[in-house]
Structures are given as structure tokens and as C-alpha cells.
Amino acid sequence: MMLIHCPFCGKRSESEFIYGGPVGADRPNPDAVSDAQWVEYLTVTPNPLGPVQEKWWHARGCGEWLTIWRDTRTHDIVEAPENAQ
Amino acid sequence: MQTYNIFSLARNALTGHQNWQKAWRSPPLKDQYDVVVIGAGGHGLSTAYYLAKEFGITNVAVLDRGWLGGGNIARNTLTIRSNYMRDESIPFYVKSVAMYEGLTKELNFNMMHSKRTMVDVVQTYPKMRELRRRQLTMDIYGSTYEQISTEELRRRIPALTGGGPDARLPVIGGMVHTDAGVNRHDAVAWGYARGADALGVEIHQQTAVKSILRGTDGAIQGVETNRGTVRAKKVVVAVSGHTTTLTETAGLKLPLRTMNLTAFVSEPVKPLVDVIVNCPDSGFYFSQSDKGEMVIGGAPDMGQSFRRDIKQHVFEDTVTAMLSLFPAFKKLKLMRQWGGHLDIAHDASPIMSKTDVGGLFVTAGWWGGYKAIPAGGLTLAHLVAKDQPHPLMASFTLGRFKHLDFVLESGTTTAR
Amino acid sequence: MSYNIHIQRQEISALFDLKGPSEALQEWAGKHLPVFPSHPNSKTIKDEMELSFIGRNHWILRAPLSQEQSLAGRLMPESCPSDISIVRISDTLTFFGISGPDAPEVMAIACPLDLHASVFLEGMITYSEVFGIKALVSHYDGGFEFAVEQSFGDMIVDYLNRAIT
Numbered sequence: 001m002m003l004i005h006c007p008f009c010g011k012r013s014e015s016e017f018i019y020g021g022p023v024g025a026d027r028p029n030p031d032a033v034s035d036a037q038w039v040e041y042l043t044v045t046p047n048p049l050g051p052v053q054e055k056w057w058h059a060r061g062c063g064e065w066l067t068i069w070r071d072t073r074t075h076d077i078v079e080a081p082e083n084a085q
Numbered sequence: 086m087q088t089y090n091i092f093s094l095a096r097n098a099l100t101g102h103q104n105w106q107k108a109w110r111s112p113p114l115k116d117q118y119d120v121v122v123i124g125a126g127g128h129g130l131s132t133a134y135y136l137a138k139e140f141g142i143t144n145v146a147v148l149d150r151g152w153l154g155g156g157n158i159a160r161n162t163l164t165i166r167s168n169y170m171r172d173e174s175i176p177f178y179v180k181s182v183a184m185y186e187g188l189t190k191e192l193n194f195n196m197m198h199s200k201r202t203m204v205d206v207v208q209t210y211p212k213m214r215e216l217r218r219r220q221l222t223m224d225i226y227g228s229t230y231e232q233i234s235t236e237e238l239r240r241r242i243p244a245l246t247g248g249g250p251d252a253r254l255p256v257i258g259g260m261v262h263t264d265a266g267v268n269r270h271d272a273v274a275w276g277y278a279r280g281a282d283a284l285g286v287e288i289h290q291q292t293a294v295k296s297i298l299r300g301t302d303g304a305i306q307g308v309e310t311n312r313g314t315v316r317a318k319k320v321v322v323a324v325s326g327h328t329t330t331l332t333e334t335a336g337l338k339l340p341l342r343t344m345n346l347t348a349f350v351s352e353p354v355k356p357l358v359d360v361i362v363n364c365p366d367s368g369f370y371f372s373q374s375d376k377g378e379m380v381i382g383g384a385p386d387m388g389q390s391f392r393r394d395i396k397q398h399v400f401e402d403t404v405t406a407m408l409s410l411f412p413a414f415k416k417l418k419l420m421r422q423w424g425g426h427l428d429i430a431h432d433a434s435p436i437m438s439k440t441d442v443g444g445l446f447v448t449a450g451w452w453g454g455y456k457a458i459p460a461g462g463l464t465l466a467h468l469v470a471k472d473q474p475h476p477l478m479a480s481f482t483l484g485r486f487k488h489l490d491f492v493l494e495s496g497t498t499t500a501r
Numbered sequence: 502m503s504y505n506i507h508i509q510r511q512e513i514s515a516l517f518d519l520k521g522p523s524e525a526l527q528e529w530a531g532k533h534l535p536v537f538p539s540h541p542n543s544k545t546i547k548d549e550m551e552l553s554f555i556g557r558n559h560w561i562l563r564a565p566l567s568q569e570q571s572l573a574g575r576l577m578p579e580s581c582p583s584d585i586s587i588v589r590i591s592d593t594l595t596f597f598g599i600s601g602p603d604a605p606e607v608m609a610i611a612c613p614l615d616l617h618a619s620v621f622l623e624g625m626i627t628y629s630e631v632f633g634i635k636a637l638v639s640h641y642d643g644g645f646e647f648a649v650e651q652s653f654g655d656m657i658v659d660y661l662n663r664a665i666t
């Protein structure tokens with residue numbers, strides 16, 4: 001069980017949250033990118049052996065959406081990597 | 086290859102089992118092959134076997150960073166079935182199930198195949214409608230699905246005592262898939278390894294691929310391993326779960342996420358359940374092994390994960406769901422639990438494909454990919470040998486993403 | 502083992518769900534309400550009215566049922582400005598009071614919150630789970646209270662009985 005930090009409520013049990021998927025690339029302007037780049041935006045998400053950024057929804061809590069960095073090897077919630085935006 | 090039969094068994098018994106040949110060789114690693122297959126799991130080994138057997142390509146090396154058959158193939162719950170949803174999927178799995186049924190003969194290795202039927206315990210009307218819809222599509226392709234009443238369901242599975250009329254999700258009926266079965270995963274890995282080896286394929290264990298090498302023209306040159314460079318014009322990635330880790334070394338991005346799927350087993354008990362029981366509305370499934378253990382699986386943990394154990398809340402949720410339908414299982418002691426990490430595309434269908442990198446092939450996105458090992462290997466070998474997709478897998482190439490022509494497959498997971 | 506607790510299913514209360522920026526809410530209805538609580542998951546009380554701060558830009562007002570009509574008349578949910586929302590939700594939640602020496606033990610079975618009095622201070626109120634169901638949990642007069650969507654009420658009674666016997 002993970003303790004996820006909600007900006008409103010503080011640290012709460014993972015069971016109160018619903019996983020909202022990985023944080024993907026920013027949505028490009030569909031008119032300004034090639035078909036291949038658009039398809040990549042739609043289908044490819046980072047799949048690192050290590051920290052991944054993901055969205056969580058405090059659904060059985062205050063209702064806040066938040067993002068965390070979580071290490072896929074350990075499930076530890078970690079600091080954002082240096083090079084992350 | 087020495088054959089396994091009653092006479093060889095008797096002969097070797099007389100000599101104290103000292104004279105069995107090794108099931109496969111351990112030759113020195115060469116620096117060049119026609120084809121390098123990365124990953125000695127079910128898919129890598131079957132691909133190598135059919136490359137040699139069906140297409141005469143025998144200068145093949147299968148490389149594994151661990152021991153062969155020690156990956157997800159050793160961690161799965163062995164459910165072999167073809168009750169899928171899509172026109173693209175069903176014929177593929179029908180073929181794979183049929184190949185499994187003939188595999189003991191094909192490989193001269195006892196697969197301990199037990200065609201014991203899978204029974205779905207249905208608790209919601211939407212699920213019942215979805216499964217009946219599957220039934221209609223499956224009928225077209227010769228797979229079996231049949232609806233049964235709650236009474237018949239309880240007759241077939243006497244241990245199913247929960248889910249009565251007052252339950253939150255009462256049992257409303259069942260579906261029966263008679264093609265389904267289980268077999269022995271070690272036999273599958275060892276059988277294919279032995280068969281491939283006998284045809285000239287080399288299997289190299291403890292050989293980890295660190296990166297995929299491309300030439301100046303961008304095409305594949307080979308792989309870099311912990312034992313040096315191995316060259317090949319064709320490289321197959323069959324590493325289940327680690328696909329993106331490897332393909333990224335060749336600058337290739339794939340639409341895959343790696344997730345954790347888990348299982349656990351009980352202590353052995355007397356024969357109690359003789360079918361594979363699947364409870365999609367509650368989110369768990371199980372079968373009883375020959376040893377008597379209940380082999381139980383649940384729903385995946387949703388986030389990305391490369392862990393090989395089970396998360397406590399996934400375990401608790403699965404047990405809770407199971408006890409609601411099988412309250413007597415409360416007395417079972419649970420002995421072992423584990424997980425595997427598998428990659429999945431968001432349409433939940435596999436990817437067997439050429440890639441944008443010339444000579445690089447992938448077989449990935451195998452969520453329930455144990456059942457697919459025979460047909461997956463055969464059709465991928467076809468693609469690698471002929472450069473053309475086999476008709477049974479033509480819909481599963483990367484091309485479907487280019488055209489956003491997904492094969493959304495609700496039949497991929499057993500539970501849910 | 503059995504627990505020494507007292508479970509009470511409460512009478513229905515008057516409830517209003519308030520959403521929007523606190524300034525806008527205060528401007529519209531501030532004079533009829535307790536002071537807006539400033540700490541997340543805390544509440545303020547005035548004239549039997551409790552105002553709980555349960556999410557970003559989200560409050561719940563609770564009062565005795567007898568005040569429902571007059572509150573509705575003062576808060577005027579139908580005509581409030583578009584940047585806020587006021588909805589009468591009295592019928593949607595069922596409250597349970599859990600008191601007695603073993604109340605913390607039983608709540609610990611039901612709810613993943615850290616319920617220690619030093620963490621979950623008296624007077625705090627927050628959404629969490631009770632037996633896996635979304636619930637508004639508060640620490641109250643030495644005991645606890647929680648509210649679930651009313652259709653889960655009977656199921657919660659069943660769960661509680663199983664937990665304590």
C-alpha cells in the first residue's frame with residue numbers, strides 16, 4: 001500500500017485514489033505535426049525502468065487530481081528526476 | 086535427439102538414469118548468426134523452433150539473460166483458451182489451442198495437457214451480454230461457448246456456494262468454453278528448447294543483451310551482450326515486459342506499457358474443482374493443479390510496474406472477491422505468491438511485427454500470451470523468414486497504430 | 502472477540518453542497534453561514550450549523566432538518582451566480598455515530614485514515630473510505646461519525662455488525 005500525498009489532504013492511503021494513467025507528452029497542435037508525430041503522441045507513453053510520472057485522482061477523498069513520480073522497479077514515490085520538466 | 090518413450094525410460098531406469106543425454110547443448114557463442122532471438126521464453130523458443138522446422142533457418146541463436154523458461158512463462162497460470170472477442174483474434178487463438186493439443190506429439194515431450202473446460206461465473210447482465218456477443222463471433226470461427234443456467238453452474242462447481250439471490254452481485258448464469266485447458270509450463274519451454282536445439286538452433290543462457298546495434302544505413306547489425314558482440318541481419322525481440330527497454334537502445338519507440346500481473350497458490354487439497362473457474366465480474370479466476378493446489382489469479386495492478394511480487398491490496402482484493410463466491414476457501418492456507426511484468430498495448434492486442442528498423446522484429450504486448458506461444462512462434466517465424474505477415478497475424482502488426490486501426494480486445498484478460 | 506462500542510444510525514440532516522471560490526460563496530451567502538473554515542478538512546460551527554471544508558473550493562453545510570426550508574430560502578440555490586453552485590443534498594447521505602471505548606478499534610478496521618487523536622484531531626472532517634466505500638469521516642466528542650451515500654446504509658450496518666462480532 002502506498003501513501004500518496006494529496007495537496008489538499010496530505011498523505012493518504014492508496015486505496016482512496018484511482019490511478020489516472022501516465023503523464024504523456026503535451027498535446028501538439030495537430031495541424032503543425034506530421035501524421036507519424038500525431039500517432040506517436042496518441043499511442044506512445046514513457047515506459048521507463050525507473051521513475052515515471054503519473055496522474056492520480058483522490059476519488060474517495062477530496063476529489064483532487066494530482067501527479068506523482070513513482071519508481072516502476074520499487075513502487076516508491078520519488079522526487080522528480082533532475083531532467084524532468 | 087534421443088526420443089522419450091516407454092523403452093528409453095525402461096532402459097535408463099536400468100542404468101540408474103545416469104545416461105540420459107542433455108536435452109539441449111551448450112555450444113560456444115559464435116559471433117555471427119542468420120537470426121538472433123532475444124529472450125528464451127515461450128515466444129522466443131517457439132519462434133526459433135518454427136524458424137528451423139518450417140522454414141529451414143537453423144543458423145539461429147536464442148539469447149537469454151537468465152535461464153531459459155525462467156521469465157513470465159514460469160509465472161503464469163497456464164490458462165489456454167480461445168474465447169476472444171474480435172474476428173482478428175479468435176482464429177489466431179483457435180489455431181494456438183489446437184497446436185497446444187498436438188504439442189506432446191510434435192515435440193515428443195509430455196505437456197500434461199488437460200483439456201478441462203473453462204466456466205465463467207457471470208454476475209452482471211452487461212457481462213452476460215458481452216459474453217453472449219463473444220459467443221456469436223466465436224461460433225463463426227469454430228471456438229466453443231455455451232450459456233448455462235445458475236443451477237447447472239452450481240452443479241458443475243459445487244464449491245461455488247456464494248453469490249446467492251441476496252448477494253450484492255448474485256450469480257445469474259454461466260458460460261462454458263470446452264476448448265480451454267491447462268498444461269505444464271516447464272514442458273513447453275523445455276520441449277521447444279529441446280526441439281529447436283535438435284534442429285541446430287543454439288540456446289545461450291546467461292547472455293544478456295544490453296543494446297541493439299544498427300549499421301550506418303540504419304538497418305540491424307546485431308546485438309551487444311555481456312559476452313560480446315553478436316552479429317545478425319535479423320533480430321527478434323521476444324523479451325516480454327522489457328521490450329521498450331531494449332528497442333529504445335535502437336531508437337525505436339513502441340506503444341507499450343509494462344504492468345504487473347500476479348498469482349498465488351494454496352496448499353494442496355483433495356480434488357474439488359475440475360474446471361478452470363473464471364469470475365470476470367468479481368475479478369479473479371482459478372484452477373486446481375494436479376498437485377491439488379488452487380492456482381489463483383486476479384486483476385492487474387493498474388500502474389506501470391517492473392516488480393515481480395504482488396501488491397498487498399491487489400492480493401487482498403482478489404482474496405476478498407474469491408471469498409464472496411467461495412466462502413469455504415476461507416480455510417485454505419495460501420502458500421506462495423508472485424508476480425510478473427508484462428507489456429501491453431492500449432488496445433490489449435499483441436504486436437508481432439517488423440519495425441521501422443530494417444531487420445528488427447518484435448513480438449510483444451503479450452498480456453495473456455502463454456496460450457499464444459505455439460501460434461505466436463509459428464506466425465512470427467513466417468514473418469521473419471518470408472518478410473510477409475502470416476495471415477493469422479496480419480492484423481497484429483505495428484501498422485495498426487499508424488492507421489489508428491486498433492483491435493480492441495476485451496477477451497485478453499481472464500478476470501474482468 | 503467482541504467490541505464495546507455504540508453504533509447509532511442518525512436521523513437525516515439538512516445538507517447543502519457548496520462549490521466555488523470562497524469569496525464568491527461568501528458574497529452570496531456569507532451572512533447566513535458560519536465563518537468559512539480556512540484549514541483543509543476542518544469545520545466551523547454557528548447556531549447548530551456546521552460548515553466543513555472538504556475539498557478545494559468545496560464545502561458541505563449541515564444543520565438540523567428542521568432548518569432545511571429556511572436555509573434553502575436564505576441560500577437560494579436556484580438563483581445563485583454561475584461561478585458557484587449550491588445544491589440541497591439532504592437525502593443523499595446517511596450518518597452513523599460510533600462511540601464507546603472501542604470506537605477507535607472498529608474505525609481502524611473500517612477506515613484507512615490515521616485516526617490517532619494526535620493526527621486526526623478532534624473536530625476534523627474529511628472524505629475517506631469506510632469498508633471501501635467513500636465516506637465523510639469526522640472525529641466527534643470522543644467518538645467518530647461518518648456518512649455514506651444513503652443507499653449503502655444497510656450494507657454498512659451489516660459490515661459493522663460483522664466487524665464487531
Ligand SMILES: Cc1cc2nc3c(=O)[nH]c(=O)nc-3n(C[C@H](O)[C@H](O)[C@H](O)COP(=O)(O)OP(=O)(O)OC[C@H]3O[C@@H](n4cnc5c(N)ncnc54)[C@H](O)[C@@H]3O)c2cc1C
Pocket residue numbers: 123124125126127128129148149150151152153154155156157158159160161162163164165292293294295323324325327331346347348382423424425426427451452453454455456457
Ligand atoms: C501471474 C501471471 C499469470 C498469467 N496467466 C496467464 C494465463 O493464464 N494464460 C496465458 O495465456 N497467459 C498468462 N500470462 C501471460 C504469459 O505468461 C506471458 O504473456 C508470456 O509468458 C510472455 O511470453 P514469453 O513466454 O515469451 O515471456 P518470458 O517467459 O518472460 O520470456 C522473456 C525472456 O526474455 C528474457 N530477457 C529479458 N530481457 C532480456 C535481455 N535484455 N537479454 C536477454 N534476455 C532477456 C527474460 O529473461 C525471459 O526469459 C500470465 C502472466 C503472469 C505474470
Ligand SMILES: [Zn+2]
Pocket residue numbers: 006007008009010058061062063064
Ligand atoms: Zn485529497
